[in-house]
Amino acid sequence: MIERFDSVRQGYALEADAVVVGSGAAGAVAAANLAEAGLRTVVVEAGPPVDPSDMSRDGPRFMARYYWEGGLRMLTGSAPIPTMQGRCLGGSTVVNSAIMLPLPRWVREEWAAEEGLPWLLEPALDRAFERVFARCKVAPTPMTVMGRRNELALEALAAAGIPAGPLPRAVEGCEGAADCITGCAGGRKQSVDRSYLPHALRDGARVMTCSEVDGILTEGARATGVTGWVVDPVTRERTARFSVRAPKVILAAGVMASPVLLLRSGIRxxxxxxATLYAHIGAGAMGVMEEVVDPWIGATQGVGAISAEIRGMKYESLWAATNLIAARWGALGARFYDQLQDLRHATVVVVVYRGAVHGRVRARRNGLPAMKLTIPQSEIDTTMRGLRPAVEGLLAVGARYVTTSIHGLPKTIRSPAEVDALVSGRVRARDIPMTANHVFGSCRMSADPRRGPVDPEGRVRGVDGLWVVDTSVFPSGSAVNPQATCMAVSDLLTRRIGGLTT
Ligand SMILES: Cc1cc2nc3c(=O)[nH]c(=O)nc-3n(C[C@H](O)[C@H](O)[C@H](O)COP(=O)(O)OP(=O)(O)OC[C@H]3O[C@@H](n4cnc5c(N)ncnc54)[C@H](O)[C@@H]3O)c2cc1C
Ligand code: SF4
Known part of the structure; x- marks a missing residue:
């Protein structure tokens, strides 16, 4: 049963066999498995269920309601970089582009060797990916819903010698509405509120929304539950305390919140x-064509490629709510007005790169995370090296001009001769308008207690009955979009907790 604000506003005190904090990629999988295993399972989620009438193309309004910190959460350090997380039933899977890729073999081998995690190489993980892909109905994006924007991105990458193709996504019957960032009004995206939580509910789980956990309850060295505030989804006022007592506590609040909850509970x-944090970095290029593209038609991120030249680099087409794209890519004053007119002719290619970056997460006094990320200059240079062929490809397929919105570079690139500026070595992290939505590793899993607070089974060291199963446990960047890996890892760990076959 899903409890909404009206039924929880006075607070509550529940008892269960297992409590799962967070209903996103990891939490929904955990809840479905634990409920299937016969455990009385309660999910506590800070955000509300998304009201379908809010799934409009008004990006800023949707973000204010359903993203943490209104979508304005920032990584600091080498540059201020926005990092977005969903704050709603289904977590970030409701607002993401649903790209689902398996963890590359070379990353599995690296993590297994560096952190002493042999299970990453075992067939059980392949089976976990298969289960996740089947339940999320993952399939290549059909060419019929690409729209001209994705087709042009495909052609541009091909012209640059990068063989791209339709991206596999967790979508059934995509309508090509380019709306993934504001949910999916047509209900096609198989976010976990549609793919996993119904299974958990069918097996008896209770899902408590608008319930923000602020502490893990412990007795001696054992976790005994969680406690927090019921929060009004519109006013954000706290209305009452709640608690869920359970001998199994599963943290799946995401890479920013899970470490904060541990730290606020005195678990260090x-x-x-x-003490660790990783993120994919990136940059983008908008090609403005002669033809009318109407980029708001077509799957949000329909095509992509894995670079054969630069290990850990990906190319993807992209769109978002037009008012967000305009604000992010536009200029000011008269130039902004001109650029708005050009949006109808635009296509976008982005690079996403697993650079050797590192950072940390701390708890702020108000209970929100403070994140810092350091990006070595060499990784910015590599990012720009990766962006170059995307820009060249867009010019080769007839872009009137390409804009990267990188500070200090020409506002428009109109010929191959101008592309060299990208790789001049002058671009700094703070010059690039990047967003980091792939973030990992704040509670690293390792066999070595000196390297990570979470053991190879997902248990928090030193506290019995407490697990972390979200992207916090990744030893570093996944090199591909992380949702599928997050779900497969949660699937494997929580099936073991529940005693299900793996
Ligand atoms: C715009 C965007 C696009 C993306 N596109 C893709 C993509 O196409 N493919 C891909 O693989 N990845 C994508 N990602 C990344 C992917 O969505 C995340 O890596 C993944 O969802 C992480 O799963 P998680 O379970 O760790 O966290 P989340 O899915 O973020 O879930 C965490 C949940 O915990 C809740 N929570 C947090 N704190 C508390 C608390 N104190 N109490 C109770 N509940 C709490 C949150 O509200 C949230 O519901 C994208 C992300 C964004 C933001
Ligand atoms: S592109 Fe549109 S229809 Fe397709 S999954 Fe995203 S929001 Fe849904």
Whole structure:
């Protein structure tokens, strides 16, 4: 049963066999598995269920309601970089582009060797990916819903010698509405509120929304539940306390919130909780064509490629709510007005790169995370090296001009001769308008207690009955879009907790 604000506003005190904090990619999988295993399972989610009438093309309004910190959460450090997380039933899977790729073999081998995690190489993980892909109905994006924007991105990458293709996504019957960032009004995206939570509910789980956990309850060295505030989804006022007592506590609040909850509960893992953070970095190029593209038609991110030249680099087409794209890519004053007119002719290619970046997460006094990310200059240079062929490809397929919105570079690139500026070595992290939505590793999993606070089974060291199963446990960047790996890892760990076959 899904409890909404009206039924929880006075607070509550529940008892269960297992409590799952967060209903996103990891949490929904955990809840479905634990409920299937016969455990009385309660999910506590800070956000509300998304009201379908809010799934409009008004990006800023949707973000204010359903993203943490209104979508304005920032990584600091080398540059201020927006990092977005969904704050709603289904978590970030409701607002993401649903790209689902398996963890590359080379990353599995690297993590297994560096962190002493042999299970990453075992067939059980392949089976976990298969289960996740089947339940999320993952399939290549059909060419019929690409729209001209994705077709042009495909052609541009081909012209640059990068063989791209339709991206596999967790969508059934995509209408090509380019609306993924504001949910999916047509209900096609198989976000976990549609793919996993119904299974958990069918097996008896209770889902408590508008319930923001602020502490893990412990007795001695054992976790005994969680406590927090019921929060009004519109006013954000706290209305009452709640608690869920359970001998199994599963943290799936995401890479920013899970370490903060541990730290606020005095669980520091010998200083390792929040001591690490990784993210994919990137940059983008908008090609403005002669032809009318109407980029708001077509799957949000329909095509992509994995670079054969630069390990850990990906290319993807992209669109978002037009008012967000305009604000992010537009200029000011008269130039902004001109650029708005050009949006009808636009296509976008982005690069996403697993650079050797590192950072940390701390808990702010108000309970929100403070994140810092350091990006070595060499990784910015590599990002620009990766962006170059995307720009060249867009010019080769007839772009009137390409804009990268990178500070200090020409506002428009109109000929191959001008592309060299990208790789001049002058671009700094703070010059690039990047967004980092792939973030990992704030509670690293490792066999070595000196390297991570979470052991190879997902258990938080030093506290019995407490697990972390979200992207916090990744040892570093996944090199591909992380949702599928997050779900497969949660699937494997929580099936083991529940005693299900793997
Ligand atoms: C715009 C965008 C596009 C993306 N596109 C893709 C893509 O196409 N493919 C892909 O693989 N990945 C994509 N990602 C990344 C992917 O969505 C995340 O990596 C993934 O969802 C992480 O799963 P998670 O379970 O760790 O966290 P989340 O899915 O973010 O879930 C965490 C949940 O915990 C809740 N929570 C947090 N704190 C508390 C608390 N104190 N109490 C109770 N509940 C709490 C949150 O509200 C949220 O519902 C994208 C992300 C964004 C933001
Ligand atoms: S592109 Fe549109 S129809 Fe397709 S999954 Fe995204 S929001 Fe849904």
């Amino acid at each position: 893992g010998g200083g390792r909780v929040g």
